[in-house]
Amino acid sequence: MSAVAVDDDLALVQRAAGGEVSAFEILYRRHVRRIHGVVWRLVGGVEARAEELTQDAFVKAWQALPGFRGDSAFSTWLHRLAVNTALMDLRSRVGAEALETDDSALEHMRAPGGSQALGIDLERAVATLPPRARAVLVLYDVEGWKHEEIAAELGMAVGSSKAQLHRARGLLRRVLGDTP
Numbered sequence: 001m002s003a004v005a006v007d008d009d010l011a012l013v014q015r016a017a018g019g020e021v022s023a024f025e026i027l028y029r030r031h032v033r034r035i036h037g038v039v040w041r042l043v044g045g046v047e048a049r050a051e052e053l054t055q056d057a058f059v060k061a062w063q064a065l066p067g068f069r070g071d072s073a074f075s076t077w078l079h080r081l082a083v084n085t086a087l088m089d090l091r092s093r094v095g096a097e098a099l100e101t102d103d104s105a106l107e108h109m110r111a112p113g114g115s116q117a118l119g120i121d122l123e124r125a126v127a128t129l130p131p132r133a134r135a136v137l138v139l140y141d142v143e144g145w146k147h148e149e150i151a152a153e154l155g156m157a158v159g160s161s162k163a164q165l166h167r168a169r170g171l172l173r174r175v176l177g178d179t180p
Contacts, residue, residue: 009074017065024065028058031075035082041138042086045127053089057082083143087153090131125175129168136161137168 009030015023035057040050061078068077126134135154139145140161145153147161154161 010070013065013068013070013074016062017068024062027074027078031078032058034075035078038079038138038143039082039086041126041142042083042090042135044129044131044134045123049089053086054082057085060085083139084153087135090135091155093131122172122176125172128175129171132156133164133168133171136164137172140165 009027012023012027016027032054036050036054039053039057040047043049043053057078061081064081068074126137129137132154136150139150139153140147147158147165150156151158151161156164
């Protein structure tokens with residue numbers, strides 16, 4: 001994002017924090033695609049949940065705008081808020097722990113004879129990962145978070161974050177047909 005866009009965001013944030021709905025609408029339109037994308041990946045490609053959590057993130061952003069200090073770019077702050085919203089949803093899901101150990105559920109996704117249409121196969125495969133493994137993979141490999149940040153956010157040890165990443169990558173290789 002250019003310096004002009006960051007400055008423009010800051011002006012819009014200040015106006016929105018003062019209650020100007022039209023300024024917030026501009027911020028929403030400017031950032032919704034990126035926010036939806038990360039949330040969609042974190043929830044495993046479940047569109048209805050991604051839409052709901054994206055909206056939740058923007059509602060929280062609207063409510064928290066008066067407290068936005070500008071220590072980081074608005075886009076960074078909003079992105080972090082959206083990821084936290086999705087991760088809180090992940091943690092609150094009943095039965096998510098049972099999914100953590102059910103690697104056999106991924107067998108039906110195995111690509112026959114290799115990985116045709118790798119991009120589509122990869123998105124589908126990521127969506128089938130157990131929730132915590134998927135969250136670690138998305139946050140580390142896609143969003144560029146460090147294991148320390150992931151561990152703190154997901155309430156796990158740094159070693160567990162590394163283990164979940166290793167597990168997620170192994171499951172992806174198996175699902176995509178790269179290993180026997």
